[in-house]
Amino acid sequence: MALLKPKAPEPRALEIAEARIDALTLPEGGWAEPARRDALARLRADGLPIRRDEYWKYTKPDTLTAPEAPEAATFDAGEPPVFDAFDRLKIVFVDGVFDAEASDDLALEGVEIERLADSRADIHWAKDVYGQLEARGQSPVKRPLATLNTAFASDGILVRVTGKPSKPLSLIYHHEATRSDAILHHVVKVEEGAEVTLLESGPAAARFNKCMEVEVADTGTFRHIRAQGRDHERRAVTHIFGRLGRESVFQSFTLTANGVLTRNEVVLELTGDNAIAHVAGACMGDGDFHHDDTVFITHDAVNCESRQVFKKVLRNGAVGVFQGKILVEPGAQKTDGYQISQSLLLDDDSTFQAKPELEIYADDVACSHGSTSGAIDEEALFYLRSRGIGEAEATNYLTLAFLAEAVQEIADEDLQAEIVERISAWLFRRQAR
Amino acid sequence: MLEIKNLHVKLEEEDKAILKGVDLTVEAGKVHAIMGPNGSGKSTLSYVLSGRDGYEVTDGSATLEGEDVLGLEPEERAAAGLFLAFQYPVEIPGVGNMTFLRSAVNAQRKARGQEEMSSSDFLKEIRAKAKDLQIGQEMLKRPVNVGFSGGEKKRNEILQMAMLEPRLCILDETDSGLDVDAMKLVAEGVNALRSPDRGFLVITHYQRLLDHIVPDVVHIMSNGRIVKTGGPELAREVEANGYADFKETV
Ligand SMILES: Nc1ncnc2c1ncn2[C@@H]1O[C@H](COP(=O)(O)OP(=O)(O)O)[C@@H](O)[C@H]1O
Ligand SMILES: [Mg+2]
Numbered sequence: 103m104a105l106l107k108p109k110a111p112e113p114r115a116l117e118i119a120e121a122r123i124d125a126l127t128l129p130e131g132g133w134a135e136p137a138r139r140d141a142l143a144r145l146r147a148d149g150l151p152i153r154r155d156e157y158w159k160y161t162k163p164d165t166l167t168a169p170e171a172p173e174a175a176t177f178d179a180g181e182p183p184v185f186d187a188f189d190r191l192k193i194v195f196v197d198g199v200f201d202a203e204a205s206d207d208l209a210l211e212g213v214e215i216e217r218l219a220d221s222r223a224d225i226h227w228a229k230d231v232y233g234q235l236e237a238r239g240q241s242p243v244k245r246p247l248a249t250l251n252t253a254f255a256s257d258g259i260l261v262r263v264t265g266k267p268s269k270p271l272s273l274i275y276h277h278e279a280t281r282s283d284a285i286l287h288h289v290v291k292v293e294e295g296a297e298v299t300l301l302e303s304g305p306a307a308a309r310f311n312k313c314m315e316v317e318v319a320d321t322g323t324f325r326h327i328r329a330q331g332r333d334h335e336r337r338a339v340t341h342i343f344g345r346l347g348r349e350s351v352f353q354s355f356t357l358t359a360n361g362v363l364t365r366n367e368v369v370l371e372l373t374g375d376n377a378i379a380h381v382a383g384a385c386m387g388d389g390d391f392h393h394d395d396t397v398f399i400t401h402d403a404v405n406c407e408s409r410q411v412f413k414k415v416l417r418n419g420a421v422g423v424f425q426g427k428i429l430v431e432p433g434a435q436k437t438d439g440y441q442i443s444q445s446l447l448l449d450d451d452s453t454f455q456a457k458p459e460l461e462i463y464a465d466d467v468a469c470s471h472g473s474t475s476g477a478i479d480e481e482a483l484f485y486l487r488s489r490g491i492g493e494a495e496a497t498n499y500l501t502l503a504f505l506a507e508a509v510q511e512i513a514d515e516d517l518q519a520e521i522v523e524r525i526s527a528w529l530f531r532r533q534a535r
Numbered sequence: 536m537l538e539i540k541n542l543h544v545k546l547e548e549e550d551k552a553i554l555k556g557v558d559l560t561v562e563a564g565k566v567h568a569i570m571g572p573n574g575s576g577k578s579t580l581s582y583v584l585s586g587r588d589g590y591e592v593t594d595g596s597a598t599l600e601g602e603d604v605l606g607l608e609p610e611e612r613a614a615a616g617l618f619l620a621f622q623y624p625v626e627i628p629g630v631g632n633m634t635f636l637r638s639a640v641n642a643q644r645k646a647r648g649q650e651e652m653s654s655s656d657f658l659k660e661i662r663a664k665a666k667d668l669q670i671g672q673e674m675l676k677r678p679v680n681v682g683f684s685g686g687e688k689k690r691n692e693i694l695q696m697a698m699l700e701p702r703l704c705i706l707d708e709t710d711s712g713l714d715v716d717a718m719k720l721v722a723e724g725v726n727a728l729r730s731p732d733r734g735f736l737v738i739t740h741y742q743r744l745l746d747h748i749v750p751d752v753v754h755i756m757s758n759g760r761i762v763k764t765g766g767p768e769l770a771r772e773v774e775a776n777g778y779a780d781f782k783e784t785v
Binding site for chain 1: 585586587588608609610612613614618619621624625626627628629630634635636638639640642643646678679695699
């Protein structure tokens with residue numbers, strides 16, 4: 103809708119892109135090659151993000167666009183891995199390389215799973231999605247790191263959901279090499295009436311560029327719960343591009359604790375009437391931590407609902423960023439759009455930048471957005487302490503309480519409890535130090 | 536048990552004296568009531584004793600069993616046996632009532648070097664005590680005080696007191712906002728806790744609570760000082776004549 107003339111890319115953006123491209127090899131052959139070549143051409147034309155870009159105003163892209171990944175030590179949190187107790191189909195990647203040994207058999211009723219790197223057949227359903235949703239998501243704002251991903255992704259999974267698989271699919275990303283640079287691209291197609299839950303966990307690499315395209319057909323349901331890796335020095339830029347059909351459901355939740363730099367973008371298009379999209383995130387940052395949630399939801403059908411619920415707890419100089427937009431196209435009447443982004447700043451050194459936006463071209467809609475940044479509630483803190491609960495523990499409770507609204511967006515109660523458990527462990531472990 | 540001597544308190548942020556020399560001793564096994572007009576400093580006294588920020592003690596002392604409490608953190612005072620039932624209990628969204636109480640009980644036990652309470656013992660005890668106060672399961676599961684009516688909040692305070700078994704209980708206007716039935720329930724809860732080794736400081740604006748929680752000693756506070764001390768008859772005097780008589784003595 104925006105009638106802005108596309109700006110010519112800055113020469114610097116093009117230089118950076120060329121330097122990055124030089125360090126990579128375009129995978130050849132197979133059904134994805136045309137999409138990859140198209141993406142490469144787009145990348146060459148658009149360049150990579152630079153600091154001056156409006157869309158990167160609050161987050162420095164340099165280390166994400168550099169030819170090589172900055173070093174990142176691995177970190178053992180000393181806890182059982184997240185989702186460990188859940189019955190799930192494990193799909194393991196180590197530094198971005200699929201690990202068949204560590205993974206389960208990919209056969210599961212109701213779902214077809216293939217590796218991107220394996221899938222060499224000429225005709226493939228994924229052709230209609232791979233790079234397609236990503237390309238649609240380039241307007242009105244360019245997301246060149248996703249384009250780079252489409253071109254150069256070395257692996258990933260292709261999931262076609264035809265039924266209701268009995269357990270979640272669980273992508274596990276191990277990080278072993280201190281300079282690993284992983285580019286993974288996943289495609290998920292949820293067919294009519296089908297339903298799937300996808301879990302993601304782990305740091306993946308020193309630097310991780312991940313793109314996931316999700317097509318949810320009419321009446322399909324896609325649920326996504328992600329716990330990003332705890333390695334302190336890891337960097338990640340992730341994109342989710344989703345297209346939602348009539349009466350479909352899309353729910354995505356992300357937990358982020360640690361990581362020196364994270365940029366998570368979610369770009370959704372609600373194209374069928376009565377679709378529902380919920381995107382939520384809880385993030386805890388302590389010290390050298392920069393976390394950016396950038397969300398763009400387009401309503402292009404009638405009576406759809408979207409919710410964005412993002413909560414960030416920051417201390418010791420941690421930085422949180424939220425850029426969230428709801429765009430309601432003409433004719434998208436009865437849109438119900440909700441967006442909230444809040445930060446809890448546990449000290450004066452930490453900062454939160456928020457840019458909430460609404461752009462509405464229909465008259466019969468209900469959209470609201472709010473963004474707040476606050477300190478711990480002193481009244482509540484004193485109340486807890488007056489009952490004998492120490493200050494640090496009381497602060498943890500209030501922190502958990504603050505994050506609760508985001509965590510409650512997880513539909514499954516057991517998974518919700520698992521995430522609460524993780525947050526709790528993170529908070530109390532830090533308190534003990 | 537509680538000994539307050541010549542306590543002077545001002546606001547931290549501004550030069551406003553609120554308590555201007557309070558002297559008060561509460562013995563174990565006794566119920567002391569403090570009555571007084573609005574703004575006389577009753578809540579301030581309760582907050583200063585429990586360690587809330589924002590006040591500065593400029594003179595005097597307060598000890599519990601001989602130990603200075605004014606230098607302790609709020610949680611240390613709680614562990615030492617001091618409990619304040621708030622005039623305005625705080626709502627804490629996202630923290631379950633039960634979780635909260637259990638951490639409080641165990642934090643205090645830990646601070647005293649006692650073993651933590653097992654979850655089954657805790658459950659048994661809280662169920663029984665909640666029942667006496669007509670607090671349902673549902674209220675126990677809800678976030679602390681969130682969506683509670685005025686009366687429910689006050690009953691929840693008494694439940695906390697019953698679970699924490701403090702040595703000195705301060706009740707700040709626990710009767711305000713309660714109808715007669717709720718007040719009786721609260722009074723029963725308090726009376727059940729009366730024991731030879733526990734002291735009470737019951738702050739109230741009206742005499743009616745004292746019909747149900749019969750005090751041993753009544754103090755009148757006005758303009759930051761205890762201006763008169765007597766027996767239960769003092770409360771009835773206030774009821775009949777208001778506070779006007781006492782203001783003049785200041
Ligand atoms: N935090 C505060 N800020 C400003 N004034 C206060 C504060 N706390 C107490 N006061 C003032 O101190 C006086 C005593 O208040 P309070 O202790 O609440 O009285 P009571 O409980 O007897 O009604 C009042 O004049 C009140 O306005
Ligand atoms: Mg008061």
